[in-house]
Amino acid sequence: MTTPFTDREVAENRGATPGCTDDLVHLNHAGSSLPPQVVLDAQIGHLRREATIGGYEAAAEAVDRSAAVYDSIATMIGASAKEIARTEHATAAWNAAFWSIPMAPGQRIITHDHDYGANWVAFLRAAEVHGVEIDRVPSDVHGQIDLERLATALEHPDEVALVSLAWIPTSGGLVNPAAQVGALANAAEVPFLLDACQAAGQVEIDVDELGCDFLSATGRKFLRGPRGTGFLYARESILDRVTPSHPDHHGADWVSMDRFEYADGARRFEYWEHDHAGWLGLGAAVDHALELDIARVHATIDERAEQLRRGLDDAGMTVQDTGVERCGIVTSTHRSLSPAEVADRLTKASINVSTTMLGSARADLEPRGLTSMVRMSVHCTTTSDEIDRTLDVLRSL
Incomplete structure (x- = not known):
């Protein structure tokens, strides 16, 4: 141990x-x-540069350090840097993934009773917009997602739009068996969206072991990073099956008057404008967590x-x-x-x-x-x- x-x-x-x-x-x-102090130093140091030389100029000066944040996050979760997207918080990351997944009328969103309130609001809105149904998998006798009931719910995968799970819910000490859920979703070839809001920084993460297609996280909780920061992991193999719902000219290239092309990898889920100081602070928080082990x-x-x-x-x-x-x-x-x-x-x-x-x-x-x-x-x-x-x-x- x-x-x-x-x-x-x-x-x-x-x-x-x-x-x-x-x-x-x-x-x-x-x-x-x-x-920790290293997060404050990274964040405040960049804000001072913005105030001294200008925001665009400070961003250009920090371009290598900003790129390194993707590498740090990828190292932390066992992914590649091109599978990481910068977001302003966990809900933005989760929504970017959720609303990119195709949903047809009558399909089901499979979730667990411990999923977060913001995610439930999205489920309800998807039911209004797409005509999908919410399939609540109950807890087993221990209070975690019932894996046998989940397996039954996945017996007809064409009827399922996605599986959504809160790995560590906000409402208690529960740690859901995310890797076992991922194995079931992968076997059915159903997209698996994992909310790791409370997991990042608290537990070790290996996206391959988890089998998740998407993983959303925030900086402000157990990672000890700045508020208003987060990230999305998007497995490279899922990208051909999903479509970002609100791309801008950073997440997509405007290649001609009547056509655009999505950016490579997970960056297609990003927006150009962001908190540069917060992103650098998040990178410092991830590096600090990795250093601690x-x-x-x-x-x-x-x-x-x-x-x-x-x-x-x-x-x-x-x-x-x-x-x-x-x-x-x-x-x-x-x-x-x-x-x-x-x-x-x-x-x-x-x-x-x-x-x-x-x-x-x-x-x-x-x-x-x-x-x-x-x-x-x-x-x-x-x-x-x-x-x-x-x-x-x-x-x-």
């Missing part, structure tokens, strides 16, 4: 992160993590999350996480206080947490009779003392 970071190494990780202080406990990494980051997150779950039961909280494999997102409810009240008490104690609301995870929470949950999320900068401090506050409630 991979060894978690030692206390000394955690202290070193914290020392490289300006937001890690004794005055604040940050347990909201699934929302927006605390960036994401396998060890993962092991440390698991260790802290399990420590938190064990302590919550003794602190008057009920852990609501599901799944065989669980992650650094820990959700819970209090026996008498609302999640909003618990979050407010923790905030007053300088402990950052979040709440998962019904509108983000209705298909998961509604059947369980839940309207919201307290969401705490740890990282490789989280200390055991911070967990204990949080549990002490919860006990005092």
